[in-house]
Amino acid sequence: MSHYSHLTQAERYQISSLLKANCSKTEIASILNRHKSTIGREIKRNTGKRGYRPKQAGSLSIERKSNNANKITDFCWAYVTHLIKKKYSPEQVNGRLKLDGWDKVPSIERIYQFIYTAARENKTSLREHLRCQKQRRKRYNSGQNRRGKIVNRVDIDKRPEVANTRSRLGDFEGDTIVGNKHKGVLVTLVDRKSLELKMKPLPRKLSTQVINACIDKLKNEIAHTLTFDNGLEFAKHEMITNSIGTEIYFAKPYRSWERGTNENTNGLIRQYYPKSMQLDQLTDVEVQVVEDALNNRPRKKLGFLTPLEVKSRDWSVALQY
DSSP, rough: OOOOOOOOOHHHHHHHHHEEEEEEHHHHHHHTTTOHHHHHHHHHHETTTTTTTTHHHHHHHHHHHHHHHTTHHHHHHHHHHHHTTTOOOHHHHHHHHTTOOOSSOHOOOOHHHHHHHHHHTTTTOOGSSSSOOSSSOOOSSSSSSOSOTTTTBBBBGGGGGGHTTOOOOOOOOOEEEHHHHGGOOOEEEETTOOOOOOEESSSSSSSSHHHHHHHHHHHHSSOEEEEEEGGGGGGGTTHHHHHHEEEEEOOOTTOOGHHHHHHHHHHHHHHTTTTHHHHHHOOHHHHHHHHOOOTTSSSSSTTTTTTHHHOOOOOOOHOOO
C-alpha cells in the first residue's frame, strides 16, 4: 500500500486555478500526480457558497484536523507526556501506543505539535527531552522550497506586453516532466502563439543539463522570451541569455496558469508518457516522434490548424520582430 500524504496549500492553489481554467477532476489529478478520488474529495469537502477557494479549503482542513485531535483524551496526552519525559521520541511514542492497542493514537506530527505548543505556552518543558532540541520545528513537507533561491530572477510582470498578447512567434514557456521514481526527465518548451513543442530527454534534472537542453532546442529558432516556473533546475537561466540572447522570466509561485500553454501541452505529452513510466531510457529519436505527432495535431485554439501550419504561416512576420 502506497503512503498517502495530505494535500499541501500550494496544491490547493493549483486546484483553484485549474478549476477556473475549466479542467476536469481527472485532468487536475493528472497534473498534480494525485488520485482522482483525492481531488474529488477535496473539492466536495471544501467548496463553499462562493465555490472552491484555496484559503478557505486550508482553513476547513485545519479545523477538521483540530476536531480529530480533540478526540484524543487528556489521559492519553498525560501518558504521552510521561513517555516523552522518559526520552521516548515522538515516533517511538506513536509506535508504542499502537503496539499497546490504544484506540486513539496521535500522529507523530501531532505529538511534535503538542510538545512545541506546550513550550510556547510555558505549560511544560517537554522539548528538553527530545534528542534534537530546536526552538522551532520546521515541516519540510509543507510545500515550500527551502533549498535555495534563483539568483537574478526576473518576474513575469516585467515580461514585454507583446509576449503576453501572443501576437508573435518566439515567446516560449518552459518546464520539465519527471519520470516515475524520478528516473529520467523531459525538458519541454512551447511557443505561446503557435503551440509548437520542443522536447529533449535527459537522464537527470540537473540545472546545467536542463539549461543546455534549452539552448540546444532554441539556438536555431527565433526566441524572444522564455518563461519558467520556479524550479531550481532553471537556476542557471542566465546561461541562456548569455548564449542565445533570449530574455528569461519566471511565473509567480503557485500560479501555474501563468504558464498554462506549457501545462496543457505537458498533459498531451502524458498521453504518450504516463506518470507510471520511467523516462531514463528514452532516446532523442523516440522523443522526436512524439514531438512531431503533437506539432502536426490540429488544435481547437488554433482554429484546428496545426502548430507547424501556424508557424509556417507567420514565419515571415516573425522575422520582422
